[in-house]
Amino acid sequence: MTAAEHGHGGGMPRRDFLIVATGTVAVVGAAAAVWPLVDSMNPASDTLALASTEVDLGPIAEGQSITVQWRGKPVFIRHRTADEIKQARATDAATLPDPMRDEERAPNAKWLVLVGVCTHLGCIPLGQKNAEPKGEFGGWFCPCHGSHYDTSGRIRKGPAPANLEVPKYTFLTDTKVRIG
Amino acid sequence: MSEMQLKNPMLRWIEYRLPIFSFIDHSVGSQYPAPKNLNYWWNFGSLAGIALVMQIATGIMLAMHYTPHADMAFDSVERIMREVNYGWLLRYFHANGASLFFLVVYIHIFRGLYYGSYKYPRELLWWFGLIIFVLMMATAFMGYVLPWGQMSYWAATVITNLFTAIPWIGVGITEWLWGGFTVGNPTLVRFYSLHYLLPFVIVGAVFLHLWALHQHKSNNPLGIDIKGPQDTIPFHPYYTYKDLVGLGVFLVVLFGFVFYHPNYMGHPDNYIPANPLQTPAHIVPEWYFLPFYAILRAIPSKLGGVIVMAASILVLFLIPWLDTSRVRSTKFRPVYRWFFIFLVIDVVLLGIVGAKPPEGIWILIGRLATLYYFLHFIIFMPFVGWFERPLPIPDSIHQPVLGAAVGAAAAGENKR
Numbered sequence A: 001m002t003a004a005e006h007g008h009g010g011g012m013p014r015r016d017f018l019i020v021a022t023g024t025v026a027v028v029g030a031a032a033a034v035w036p037l038v039d040s041m042n043p044a045s046d047t048l049a050l051a052s053t054e055v056d057l058g059p060i061a062e063g064q065s066i067t068v069q070w071r072g073k074p075v076f077i078r079h080r081t082a083d084e085i086k087q088a089r090a091t092d093a094a095t096l097p098d099p100m101r102d103e104e105r106a107p108n109a110k111w112l113v114l115v116g117v118c119t120h121l122g123c124i125p126l127g128q129k130n131a132e133p134k135g136e137f138g139g140w141f142c143p144c145h146g147s148h149y150d151t152s153g154r155i156r157k158g159p160a161p162a163n164l165e166v167p168k169y170t171f172l173t174d175t176k177v178r179i180g
Numbered sequence B: 001m002s003e004m005q006l007k008n009p010m011l012r013w014i015e016y017r018l019p020i021f022s023f024i025d026h027s028v029g030s031q032y033p034a035p036k037n038l039n040y041w042w043n044f045g046s047l048a049g050i051a052l053v054m055q056i057a058t059g060i061m062l063a064m065h066y067t068p069h070a071d072m073a074f075d076s077v078e079r080i081m082r083e084v085n086y087g088w089l090l091r092y093f094h095a096n097g098a099s100l101f102f103l104v105v106y107i108h109i110f111r112g113l114y115y116g117s118y119k120y121p122r123e124l125l126w127w128f129g130l131i132i133f134v135l136m137m138a139t140a141f142m143g144y145v146l147p148w149g150q151m152s153y154w155a156a157t158v159i160t161n162l163f164t165a166i167p168w169i170g171v172g173i174t175e176w177l178w179g180g181f182t183v184g185n186p187t188l189v190r191f192y193s194l195h196y197l198l199p200f201v202i203v204g205a206v207f208l209h210l211w212a213l214h215q216h217k218s219n220n221p222l223g224i225d226i227k228g229p230q231d232t233i234p235f236h237p238y239y240t241y242k243d244l245v246g247l248g249v250f251l252v253v254l255f256g257f258v259f260y261h262p263n264y265m266g267h268p269d270n271y272i273p274a275n276p277l278q279t280p281a282h283i284v285p286e287w288y289f290l291p292f293y294a295i296l297r298a299i300p301s302k303l304g305g306v307i308v309m310a311a312s313i314l315v316l317f318l319i320p321w322l323d324t325s326r327v328r329s330t331k332f333r334p335v336y337r338w339f340f341i342f343l344v345i346d347v348v349l350l351g352i353v354g355a356k357p358p359e360g361i362w363i364l365i366g367r368l369a370t371l372y373y374f375l376h377f378i379i380f381m382p383f384v385g386w387f388e389r390p391l392p393i394p395d396s397i398h399q400p401v402l403g404a405a406v407g408a409a410a411a412g413e414n415k416r
């Protein structure tokens, strides 16, 4: 190569620099072009907008549960019996697979609100109706791969790694709750 | 390539401009040399190709009547069954065809395992086969979601939830896959889009698979290389006709299911429309996923189960290097032959475990069978290859075929 092809001076030949610079811009550009394609698969604005659900707790008698739908997911609302509350609160949280105190999960002890989706692979646990199996800890039982949840919705046994999720909710009045 | 003798002037005109006839003749015709000793286990490759074409043909016709929407999909499939002319035939053909496609591919894979078809120089050929297998699983899974019955919905839920096991970003990835917070209409529509796309990606992968095949030609039951023209016969007419015989048997089996037991391999719960608020009491995947499902459930940890299940397929990519034997064909491997038989039993056992509820003795059997599966590939394959003394190998393919005695001397000096 002659000096003219190298451009002026030594170091990195000008052509190599141009190739690296062009290549870098092309890669960044391609990545920027791919993002809209990828992001188009994320939940759309109208899906995100289905944010909250209001529920009247009046008709739910002690020892009964109802299931409502929030963001397409089932939400369990249980009016717990004194026994269930006692059981949930007496358990030493530190010994659990996913340690959490019942006081944090249900500040208003009578009412337990849970996302009714098994934290293993997303089946809906049984136990909402009194005739259904409630598992070895008196809460819910997921038949898909055998996860047992207690009366606070905490995982006690089986393949699920975490407690049933407690969604964000607020009491609007004593008998009305807004989920989300 | 263009020395082809064509009598028809029209064909000659085309051939001169686009040498397509000689290309076909060199690919699957009289100019493609195949080992002369291929047995019926070698039918399953072309059979898989035909099954793929049949899935695409019936699928395209179904797509003309199917409605990809959560509120309408189930009814549109019922309409295909009751109102569309021959709709029942198309759907039963497509559903049972998918099952038999997997059966054919499983036999094809075990054929490769027995005769060492993954070994040098066919490693990439083997890889493309595995890639096709993975794409097929994705395609069949998404197809099964389309009728939007209870099994469709809950299979989609459980399988997509596997991604939530990934630390930190798992939930984000899963909601991205769903296009929402649960499996729902956006999920159904994108699965339909991909179910239409992936079979054509498979077609592309099949071309690469065949390209690699044609580079070193078919392996054969003896597992020795082609040494010259005396070892081969032309693919057409010999193997084209042999493959047709196999196709006849395949169609008899397929029609047996389609006309007499169309729902034998299905699950009755899939005739209940999807209900996002109720999981069926006992969910099982289609039979062809059962061994993997058993492996998933054998590990008592969510992330662990997903990793081990993925590893059960990934390990197959490594076997060209895990197998240390000098000979390809298990025919000449007195020790490994037993391990091969145990592997087949083990995979069938995993399939049985996958269909049982995970209780009592089945948990233990599932764990042992999973352990054995990995022991086979990671321990037995390399070690048996080192210690085993293979039987004498014939000198060439044509020798035993022509009935000449395989001299001990010839076998002794044979190097591979």
Ligand code: HEM
Pocket (backbone or CB within 6 Å): B052, B055, B056, B057, B058, B059, B060, B062, B063, B066, B077, B091, B094, B095, B098, B101, B136, B139, B140, B141, B143, B144, B145, B146, B147, B195, B196, B199, B200, B202, B266
């Ligand atoms: C690799 C090839 C393919 C496989 C393994 C496959 C597998 C499946 C399976 C297992 C089902 C569910 C059947 C049922 O239970 O009803 C299905 C449904 C469906 N497939 Fe495919 N498929 C393939 C190719 C295609 C192609 C290329 C198309 C369209 C162009 C297609 C269109 C459909 C449609 C519309 C349905 C819904 C109707 C129904 O459920 O029968 N498939 N597929």
Ligand code: FES
Pocket (backbone or CB within 6 Å): A118, A119, A120, A121, A122, A123, A142, A143, A144, A145, A146, A147, A158, A159, A160
């Ligand atoms: S989904 Fe509940 S135990 Fe697997």
